[in-house]
Amino acid sequence: MQINRNAHGNRHRGKRLLYPAAPAAPFRDTNAMRQILSADALHPAIRDKVLSYHSDIVAEVQAEIAANRIVVVGMRYNGSVGRARKSLEAAGHAFKYLEYGSYTSGWRRRLALKMWTGWPTFPMIFVDGVFVGGNSDLQKLLVAKAL
Numbered sequence: 001m002q003i004n005r006n007a008h009g010n011r012h013r014g015k016r017l018l019y020p021a022a023p024a025a026p027f028r029d030t031n032a033m034r035q036i037l038s039a040d041a042l043h044p045a046i047r048d049k050v051l052s053y054h055s056d057i058v059a060e061v062q063a064e065i066a067a068n069r070i071v072v073v074g075m076r077y078n079g080s081v082g083r084a085r086k087s088l089e090a091a092g093h094a095f096k097y098l099e100y101g102s103y104t105s106g107w108r109r110r111l112a113l114k115m116w117t118g119w120p121t122f123p124m125i126f127v128d129g130v131f132v133g134g135n136s137d138l139q140k141l142l143v144a145k146a147l
Contacts (some may be wrong), residue, residue, distance in 0.1 A: 034118045036118075039051060053111075053112050053115070054108065054109050054111070054112035055112070057100065057109045057110075057112050057113060058112055058113065058116045060098070061073055061098060061113065061116075064096050064098060065126045065129055066129070067096070068094075068095065068096040069094070069095075069127065069128060070088065070093055070094065070095035070096070070125070070126070070127050070147070071095065071096045071097075071098065071125070071126040072084055072085060072088070072095055072096070072097045072098070072123050072124075072125050073098045073100070073113060073122065073123060073124040073125075073126075074097065074098070074099055074100075074122050074123040074124075075099060075100055075101055075102055075103070075106065075110065075122050076099060076101065076102035076103075077102050077103060078103075078122055078123070080121070080122065080123060080134060080135040080136075081122055081123040081135070083135050084123045084125060084134070084135040084138050085097060085123075087135075087138060087139060087142055088138070088142075091142055091147070093147060100113070110122070117131055119131070119133070119134070121134055122134070123135055123138075125137070125138050127141070127147060
């Protein structure tokens with residue numbers, strides 16, 4: 001069986017696409033690796049609500065990222081958050097910890113951070129202003145002594 005590519009580079013057999021074509025321009029931010037709706041693609045009636053959704057929490061995290069070399073954003077009762085903090089302490093790294101609720105509280109505010117970073121879980125770890133991922137990603141950096 002022969003696999004061909006269409007003009008968009010998508011693989012297909014005849015007319016049936018194996019991978020869908022790229023979305024239309026308003027749904028794609030060409031400067032980002034992940035897809036996100038542009039402000040122009042939001043209806044004016046909801047644009048401000050979407051763009052300002054818990055913007056205070058995002059601004060707070062951004063300010064701490066600017067002021068601290070390492071920032072850990074987490075939540076209560078999350079084992080991965082605790083392991084990340086203990087690993088940083090054991091390695092002698094100073095960090096700022098921001099905690100937003102628990103599994104049953106604060107989830108709407110945390111959702112704004114997930115929307116902002118595109119990362120679905122906690123902790124969210126930033127080093128030198130760069131988002132590096134969660135606990136397992138941090139462990140790889142610590143093992144490689146890349147912090």
